[in-house]
Amino acid sequence: MKVDPSDALIVVDMQNDFCPGGALPVQKGDVIVPGINRIHPKFRHKVYSRDWHPPDHCSFSPTPRFEDKSWPVHCVAGTEGAAFHPDLDVPEDAEIVDKAQDPNREAYSALDGTGLAERLRDRGVKRVFVCGLAQDVCVRCTVIDALHGGFQAVLLTDLTKPVDNPPGAGERTLGEMREEGAVLMSSEALE
Ligand code: VGL
Numbered sequence: 001m002k003v004d005p006s007d008a009l010i011v012v013d014m015q016n017d018f019c020p021g022g023a024l025p026v027q028k029g030d031v032i033v034p035g036i037n038r039i040h041p042k043f044r045h046k047v048y049s050r051d052w053h054p055p056d057h058c059s060f061s062p063t064p065r066f067e068d069k070s071w072p073v074h075c076v077a078g079t080e081g082a083a084f085h086p087d088l089d090v091p092e093d094a095e096i097v098d099k100a101q102d103p104n105r106e107a108y109s110a111l112d113g114t115g116l117a118e119r120l121r122d123r124g125v126k127r128v129f130v131c132g133l134a135q136d137v138c139v140r141c142t143v144i145d146a147l148h149g150g151f152q153a154v155l156l157t158d159l160t161k162p163v164d165n166p167p168g169a170g171e172r173t174l175g176e177m178r179e180e181g182a183v184l185m186s187s188e189a190l191e
């Protein structure tokens with residue numbers, strides 16, 4: 001598939017806390033970093049989102065259960081855990097989008113409460129290519145939100161990994177995204 005000037009790349013939450021050793025690690029979450037670095041030069045518009053919580057965010061629990069969307073403390077704004085993975089290239093012309101900053105409200109999608117959809121539309125973006133972490137949480141919501149916002153959405157299946165708690169959640173969300181109208185493809189097929 002050929003990348004067009006009206007396409008945008010959205011790299012979701014490639015942060016230390018979602019990688020092995022972090023507070024809410026995604027298995028092998030870090031292995032997708034080189035692939036993301038390899039493809040971003042193909043895109044004119046690039047967005048890198050960060051989960052960017054206050055210390056008292058409503059999703060934090062001392063006894064997190066994951067499947068009910070309660071989580072360990074993670075991605076507290078300004079901390080090392082919230083920093084991008086050290087090997088991730090963040091190009092100078094990329095837009096960094098911080099999300100889920102309201103202590104009383106969860107926001108998984110990079111388009112939720114950030115104004116990103118409007119800015120992409122203003123820049124003439126028609127289609128978004130989404131990758132990053134986690135496939136079954138913030139990537140899923142970003143893809144579905146983009147579709148509902150009138151964008152075409154492509155999930156780069158080799159450049160995302162699921163939390164997968166409970167097991168099977170990752171696989172299930174692939175089907176959901178496809179049903180919503182997303183195209184699923186490998187970054188290796190990008191021209
Ligand atoms: C995420 C769980 C909690 C994500 C964010 O980025 O996928 N997952 N907050």
Ligand code: ZN
Nearest residue numbers: 051059075100
């Ligand atoms: Zn979060």
